[in-house]
Amino acid sequence: MTQDEVVAKPNRLFDKLTLVDRREHPSHGYRVVHVIVDSAGRLVEIQVRTSLQHLWAELSEKLSDVVDSAIKYGGDEDAVRVLMVMSETIKAQEAKESWLLGSLLVNDPQGDSDEIYSEELKTRDIMKQRIEIEQLLKAIGEVIPRLKGRKDDLSD
Numbered sequence: 001m002t003q004d005e006v007v008a009k010p011n012r013l014f015d016k017l018t019l020v021d022r023r024e025h026p027s028h029g030y031r032v033v034h035v036i037v038d039s040a041g042r043l044v045e046i047q048v049r050t051s052l053q054h055l056w057a058e059l060s061e062k063l064s065d066v067v068d069s070a071i072k073y074g075g076d077e078d079a080v081r082v083l084m085v086m087s088e089t090i091k092a093q094e095a096k097e098s099w100l101l102g103s104l105l106v107n108d109p110q111g112d113s114d115e116i117y118s119e120e121l122k123t124r125d126i127m128k129q130r131i132e133i134e135q136l137l138k139a140i141g142e143v144i145p146r147l148k149g150r151k152d153d154l155s156d
Contacts, residue, residue, distance in 0.1 A: 002098070006048050007033050014038065028074055029087030030060065052090045052130070055137040059086065062144040086137065093133055096126045 003023075010017055016038035023031045031053050035046040049057065060072060060083055068076035071083065100123060 002101070003033065003048055003050050007035060010035050010037055010046065023091070026087055028072055028080060029083040030057065030072070031087055031091060032057070050090075050094060052093065052133060052137070055134060055141070056083070056086055056090055059083070059137055059141050059144070062141050066144050066147050082140070086133075089133060093126075093129055097130065100126050 007019065007021075014037040018036040020034040020036065023033065033048045035048060037044050037046065063076075063079045063083065064071045067079045070076075071079050074080060104119070104123075
């Protein structure tokens, strides 16, 4: 199920709902869809993230804890730069995956082995890139907590 399909579900369940879509215009790299619903007179925020957006958000939280709590609002330039690069990388990756999904659903190669092979190579490359992004986000996230308490040492 795609992020858009998940976001559409609450429309059927709640009369009052507000969408805040930060995918195209992220806040300091934060890309997510917030669905705010009125449930029994209380506002409830539902964050709908892809798995890559979630890994990015976890990384942002760790950087905020260790490097600068104001990162989410444009704090430490180096940390913000890392987050922005990763956000743009994720955006590009998700666009490739969306294209691939659309391509696989639309194309029916009808036994053309060259076309099938070409589609397999594209799929393999795109999924390999996803794995590399996931590994990079996780690796950075694992290193950051080790920096806690050494923040002053890093500025030398």
